[in-house]
Amino acid sequence: MSYEKIQVPTRGDKIQVDTDHVLRVPERPIIPFIEGDGIGIDITPVMRTVVDAAVAKAYGGSRQIQWMEVYAGEKATRVYGEGVWLPEETLRAVEEFVVSIKGPLTTPVGGGIRSLNVSLRQELDLYVCLRPVRYFKGTPSPLKAPEHTDMVIFRENSEDIYAGIEWPAGSSEAQRVIAFLQNELGVTKIRFPATSGIGIKPVSREGSERLVRKAIQYAIDQDRSSVTLVHKGNIMKFTEGAFKQWGYELAQREFGAVEIDGGPWCAFKNPRTGREIVVKDVIADAFLQQILLRPKDYDVIATPNLNGDYISDALAAQVGGIGMAPGANLSDSVALFEATHGTAPKYAGKDQVNPSSLILSAEMMLRHLGWTEAADLIIKGVEGAIAAKTVTYDLYRLMEGATKLSCSEFGHAVIGKM
Numbered sequence: 001m002s003y004e005k006i007q008v009p010t011r012g013d014k015i016q017v018d019t020d021h022v023l024r025v026p027e028r029p030i031i032p033f034i035e036g037d038g039i040g041i042d043i044t045p046v047m048r049t050v051v052d053a054a055v056a057k058a059y060g061g062s063r064q065i066q067w068m069e070v071y072a073g074e075k076a077t078r079v080y081g082e083g084v085w086l087p088e089e090t091l092r093a094v095e096e097f098v099v100s101i102k103g104p105l106t107t108p109v110g111g112g113i114r115s116l117n118v119s120l121r122q123e124l125d126l127y128v129c130l131r132p133v134r135y136f137k138g139t140p141s142p143l144k145a146p147e148h149t150d151m152v153i154f155r156e157n158s159e160d161i162y163a164g165i166e167w168p169a170g171s172s173e174a175q176r177v178i179a180f181l182q183n184e185l186g187v188t189k190i191r192f193p194a195t196s197g198i199g200i201k202p203v204s205r206e207g208s209e210r211l212v213r214k215a216i217q218y219a220i221d222q223d224r225s226s227v228t229l230v231h232k233g234n235i236m237k238f239t240e241g242a243f244k245q246w247g248y249e250l251a252q253r254e255f256g257a258v259e260i261d262g263g264p265w266c267a268f269k270n271p272r273t274g275r276e277i278v279v280k281d282v283i284a285d286a287f288l289q290q291i292l293l294r295p296k297d298y299d300v301i302a303t304p305n306l307n308g309d310y311i312s313d314a315l316a317a318q319v320g321g322i323g324m325a326p327g328a329n330l331s332d333s334v335a336l337f338e339a340t341h342g343t344a345p346k347y348a349g350k351d352q353v354n355p356s357s358l359i360l361s362a363e364m365m366l367r368h369l370g371w372t373e374a375a376d377l378i379i380k381g382v383e384g385a386i387a388a389k390t391v392t393y394d395l396y397r398l399m400e401g402a403t404k405l406s407c408s409e410f411g412h413a414v415i416g417k418m
């Protein structure tokens with residue numbers, strides 16, 4: 001395929017995907033990256049330097065990533081022209097080259113463009129947002145025993161209120177929807193109909209099932225002890241409540257789970273290890289207190305989109321903050337890795353923030369490629385830098401006796417500990 005502004009490296013090769021979704025990774029894979037807005041300019045180059053160092057150390061030059069810049073956000077408007085926030089060829093490249101990584105992208109609140117992050121996920125049907133939350137020894141945390149927080153979030157990434165079906169208060173569309181609800185469906189409970197904005201929350205059986213299926217399969221592959229469906233189904237019965245119901249039904253139908261203690265919790269034996277996997281559910285508000293009080297009770301989490309967004313940042317805080325929180329957006333073939341945090345605009349270009357979220361997202365990416373040795377070196381490097389108390393401002397301000405490093409210095413500290 002030809003590209004207008006994207007320079008495809010001539011020395012690299014494309015990652016291929018077999019029909020059964022298995023990756024075939026060449027020795028010099030071309031990996032697209034989006035620099036990102038705000039602190040993207042700080043963390044993305046550091047991430048690349050750390051990854052290149054890990055790959056070089058692990059494979060001594062026999063493997064190398066060929067980075068290929070693709071554009072989205074403010075940089076895209078500079079490269080392609082005003083108003084072009086997410087060029088069509090960026091979407092094509094992320095799809096064609098199969099595995100990519102991105103920095104954060106700004107979304108204005110209230111009006112303006114819709115989220116480019118959400119658009120990327122929806123356009124490429126990256127329906128799983130995978131966010132592992134683990135503790136690195138020595139990281140400052142508000143908890144007494146942060147090491148008990150070890151969860152993996154499967155956030156539904158393609159529907160829910162993120163579908164962006166909404167109309168502002170007073171618009172003719174909102175008025176028409178309200179009139180339809182009142183006149184055709186007998187709705188009487190819109191408290192202030194003349195001044196209500198309207199948003200629609202679609203949650204489907206297919207969307208819920210494919211997400212829960214991935215979460216349960218992950219629990220099997222990684223030998224985890226439970227999958228918890230987190231929902232607000234007592235209030236949103238036919239969206240969040242249905243998510244829970246469809247999740248349980250899928251666990252029973254596809255994985256042979258049987259009800260325990262009178263249901264609805266159910267369990268099955270991991271076919272790989274024989275260990276029991278419990279599938280359970282919890283209402284989202286209760287979950288947010290339980291993760292602080294009894295984090296050991298939770299392992300793999302499957303949840304609709306908005307809950308997953310809130311839970312990601314809440315859990316990240318328990319293990320040191322969103323400077324330490326990696327993630328991935330996945331379809332059955334395409335993977336786009338990204339940090340959990342946003343563009344933190346007040347720090348943009350100051351070389352201050354913690355690049356660990358994006359570095360650890362790249363670590364997930366290397367593992368996804370099967371480059372385990374390089375991924376392990378990154379974990380060793382991050383663990384080593386934190387253990388030596390050489391950290392960025394976010395961890396420094398909560399640690400005693402630490403040395404404060406800039407974003408780029410922290411990258412070098414990680415490399416030094418590999």
Ligand SMILES: NC(=O)C1=CN([C@@H]2O[C@H](COP(=O)(O)OP(=O)(O)OC[C@H]3O[C@@H](n4cnc5c(N)ncnc54)[C@H](OP(=O)(O)O)[C@@H]3O)[C@@H](O)[C@H]2O)C=CC1
Binds near residue numbers: 117322340342344
């Ligand atoms: N996937 C994406 O691209 C995402 C994009 N966004 C977008 O980002 C923009 C800003 O959102 P905002 O709500 O401010 O959330 P951010 O996640 O950008 O920042 C909130 C706060 O988190 C801390 N933080 C964030 N990143 C780091 C880091 N790498 N190292 C250390 N601390 C960090 C900072 O805390 P402190 O001030 O205490 O130092 C920062 O002020 C919005 O436009 C939003 O839509 C948001 C989330 C995800």
Ligand SMILES: O=C(O)CCC(=O)C(=O)O
Binds near residue numbers: 105107117309340342
């Ligand atoms: O798209 C955005 O601006 C916010 C996204 C977000 O908060 C997230 O993915 O966790």
Ligand SMILES: [Mg+2]
Binds near residue numbers: 310
């Ligand atoms: Mg978020």
